[in-house]
Amino acid sequence: MPTGSELIKKAKERIVEVDPKDVHAAFAGGSANGTVLVDVREQQEFDQGHVPGAVHVPRGHLESRIEGAAPDKAERVIIYCASGNRSALAAKTLLDELGYSDAQSMTGGITLWKDRGYDVEVPRALNPEQRERYSRHLLVDEIGLEGQLKLLDAKVLLLGAGGLGSPAALYLAAAGVGTIGLVDNDVVDLSNLQRQVAHSNDRIGVPKVDSAEISIHEINPDVNVVKYPVRLDSSNIVEIIEGYDVIVDGLDNFPTRYLLNDASVRFKIPVVSASILGFDGQISVFAPYDGPCYRCLYPTPPPAELAPSCGANGVLGVLPGTMGLLEATEVVKLIVGAGDPLIGRLLLYEALSATFTELKVRRDPECPICSRDPSEISDEELGVFPDYEAFCAGAG
Amino acid sequence: MSTIKIPPVLRPSTGGEKHVEATGGTVGEVLRALTDAHSELGPQLFAEDGSLNRYVNVYLNDEDVRVLDGLGTAVVESDTVVILPAMAGGT
Numbered sequence: 001m002p003t004g005s006e007l008i009k010k011a012k013e014r015i016v017e018v019d020p021k022d023v024h025a026a027f028a029g030g031s032a033n034g035t036v037l038v039d040v041r042e043q044q045e046f047d048q049g050h051v052p053g054a055v056h057v058p059r060g061h062l063e064s065r066i067e068g069a070a071p072d073k074a075e076r077v078i079i080y081c082a083s084g085n086r087s088a089l090a091a092k093t094l095l096d097e098l099g100y101s102d103a104q105s106m107t108g109g110i111t112l113w114k115d116r117g118y119d120v121e122v123p124r125a126l127n128p129e130q131r132e133r134y135s136r137h138l139l140v141d142e143i144g145l146e147g148q149l150k151l152l153d154a155k156v157l158l159l160g161a162g163g164l165g166s167p168a169a170l171y172l173a174a175a176g177v178g179t180i181g182l183v184d185n186d187v188v189d190l191s192n193l194q195r196q197v198a199h200s201n202d203r204i205g206v207p208k209v210d211s212a213e214i215s216i217h218e219i220n221p222d223v224n225v226v227k228y229p230v231r232l233d234s235s236n237i238v239e240i241i242e243g244y245d246v247i248v249d250g251l252d253n254f255p256t257r258y259l260l261n262d263a264s265v266r267f268k269i270p271v272v273s274a275s276i277l278g279f280d281g282q283i284s285v286f287a288p289y290d291g292p293c294y295r296c297l298y299p300t301p302p303p304a305e306l307a308p309s310c311g312a313n314g315v316l317g318v319l320p321g322t323m324g325l326l327e328a329t330e331v332v333k334l335i336v337g338a339g340d341p342l343i344g345r346l347l348l349y350e351a352l353s354a355t356f357t358e359l360k361v362r363r364d365p366e367c368p369i370c371s372r373d374p375s376e377i378s379d380e381e382l383g384v385f386p387d388y389e390a391f392c393a394g395a396g
Numbered sequence: 397m398s399t400i401k402i403p404p405v406l407r408p409s410t411g412g413e414k415h416v417e418a419t420g421g422t423v424g425e426v427l428r429a430l431t432d433a434h435s436e437l438g439p440q441l442f443a444e445d446g447s448l449n450r451y452v453n454v455y456l457n458d459e460d461v462r463v464l465d466g467l468g469t470a471v472v473e474s475d476t477v478v479i480l481p482a483m484a485g486g487t
Contacts (some may be wrong), residue, residue: 254482275483278404282483298482302405302451348480353414357401359458359478 008085011092016104020113023078023106027053036070038079039110040090045082049120051113059086062093073100080106080113124149133220134176147336148176154335157181157244159232159260161208163320164250164274164327166198166215171328172248173216173223177335180216181244183228184208195317232256234382237263246331249273250324254301259383261286261294265370266377272330272342274323279316279351281323284342284361285330288370291343296364319351398426400477409436418477423456424467426477441479453480 002010026035039050040059050056055069059081070077077100079087087105094103106113114120126134126148137143143151154177158165161184172180186208188199198212209227216223228240232251241247241263249271251257257273264271265288273294274283286293326347333339348357365371369381397417402410410416411434418433420426427448431438443449447467454461455478461469471477 277483280404280483297453298451300450302481346480348478350414357458357478359455359480360460362460362463 008088011088012084012105015088015091015095016102017084017088017107018078018104019107020116020118023051023080023113024116024118026078027051035076035078038066038069038077038090039081040079040086041081041110047123047125049110049114049122051080051110052119052121054080059090062090063098066094066098070100073098074102076102076104078104078106081109083109083111085109130176130222137175142338143332143336147338150335150337151176151332152178154246155179155181155244156331156335157183157241157247158250159183159247159256160250160252161196161198161212162186162192162250162252163195163276163315164324165248166196166212167321167324168248168250168328168331169198169212169216170219171325172331173220175328175332176220177223177331179224179226181226181228181240182209182212183230183232183240184212185229185231195315195320197321232260234259234379237382238267238379241269242267244269246334247271248327248331250320250327255383257294258301262369262377262382262384264288265293266374266382268374270334272327272334274327276315276319276323278314279319281319281326281349281351282346283323283326283330283349284346285334287334287341287343288374292361292363293367293370295369296367297346297361299364299367316351319349322349322351397473398471398475398477400426400430400479403479403481403483405481405483406437406440406479409440410434420471422467423454423461423464423469423471423477426471427454427467427479451481453482454478455480 027037037051037054039046039054039056040062042058046056057065057069077094079090081087084105084107087109091103091105094100134148137148138145156172156177158169158180161169161182169180169182188203188206188208188211190204192199193201198215199208203211207229209229213225213227216225230236232240237259247264247269249257249260251260260271268288270285270287272285274281330341333341344361346359346361348359363370369377397419400416400418402414402416407414416430418426418429420429427441431441441449441452448454456464456469456471457476
């Protein structure tokens with residue numbers, strides 16, 4: 001039996017070796033027509049830096065994956081590794097066992113490539129723990145590594161850490177959203193626990209932002225939680241929302257929903273908005289200037305007797321879970337750019353009849369807010385609508 | 397007969413009914429037939445001048461009647477009219 005080094009020597013005699021300078025010349029623009037450059041090293045080595053334009057097929061997966069990377073067996077395939085040994089063996093496999101007609105190995109591997117001073121691309125990568133944690137996302141084409149990195153970079157602001165905010169916070173944390181902002185000035189009450197699943201019995205009396213932070217970190221300690229234990233109003237909204245990528249609206253009253261709408265249009269931040277009452281829920285995505293805004297849908301708030309938001313109302317405990325998770329799903333879609341978000345559509349869910357109804361929402365060309373340029377929307381206009389004081393006073 | 401979907405906040409005015417059947421050739425006629433049968437709904441849906449209140453959205457099937465012909469939008473028997481006031485509950 002030959003030794004390992006004899007086997008490598010034989011492989012190198014069998015194949016054509018190509019100098020890095022020729023590979024560099026062929027891939028000067030990052031790609032070369034008719035040639036596929038394959039890096040056969042391990043994941044960790046590839047992540048530390050590879051030749052720009054190379055596709056990664058670890059040698060251990062060569063037979064099962066090479067045809068995906070180089071489907072045309074008549075094309076030239078240049079393989080490299082760290083020093084030129086593994087690539088020589090891989091090239092021999094391609095020639096002798098997989099039917100490729102022109103498989104070559106780069107002499108000296110990436111070590112010689114670097115010595116020559118050629119560029120190396122260092123991709124952003126997940127650490128081993130992240131690869132394991134998000135492995136089910138990585139297996140989904142619509143998310144994959146690129147989408148997961150977007151999630152890790154994303155900043156999502158949750159307005160309310162209550163019924164809608166709780167499930168959204170937990171699942172967005174689990175999904176790997178890098179920064180979650182929580183705005184809530186309330187403390188956990190026993191009556192919240194029928195539905196607000198980010199809180200717990202032993203945290204009654206604790207500020208909701210602190211309680212939700214504990215739950216978020218229990219499921220994913222890497223999430224950066226930014227807490228705003230305040231009531232959102234016109235004096236703080238600009239400072240709070242600026243810089244977030246997506247806002248999740250779980251607010252419990254109309255005045256703040258209008259305020260949020262106006263400010264989010266001004267800063268062009270999409271808002272995933274849901275509301276719940278009894279057994280019924282609504283959800284839509286308001287993406288400023290891509291679709292209608294909240295005021296396009298609801299130009300004016302209803303009178304107090306038709307706006308049961310100011311007082312306490314009954315709600316099926318599961319319902320905010322359903323609606324909050326629909327919100328979280330829309331957030332993930334917006335961040336990774338997958339699918340068709342609920343922009344320009346309002347989805348109604350009736351839990352008792354288990355039916356969904358979809359309604360079209362149009363941009364209002366005369367909308368007092370989103371028909372104008374964002375720079376024209378002044379601080380004083382944010383959240384303004386007639387009779388606001390009378391509106392909530394009437395609701396008691 | 398067209399079907400009108402009644403939202404939660406208006407159901408006390410329809411005796412709890414979620415769906416009400418009403419006859420009419422236009423959205424306006426269907427809604428008037430509804431308010432004739434359930435008088436409490438009248439001021440909730442219509443302003444004094446007979447127009448729809450601004451805070452009430454009405455859809456014919458999935459389309460806002462504001463982008464159709466408003467209350468004059470023609471209705472056929474198989475149509476569903478959806479009344480949709482804003483909701484704000486989140487907690």
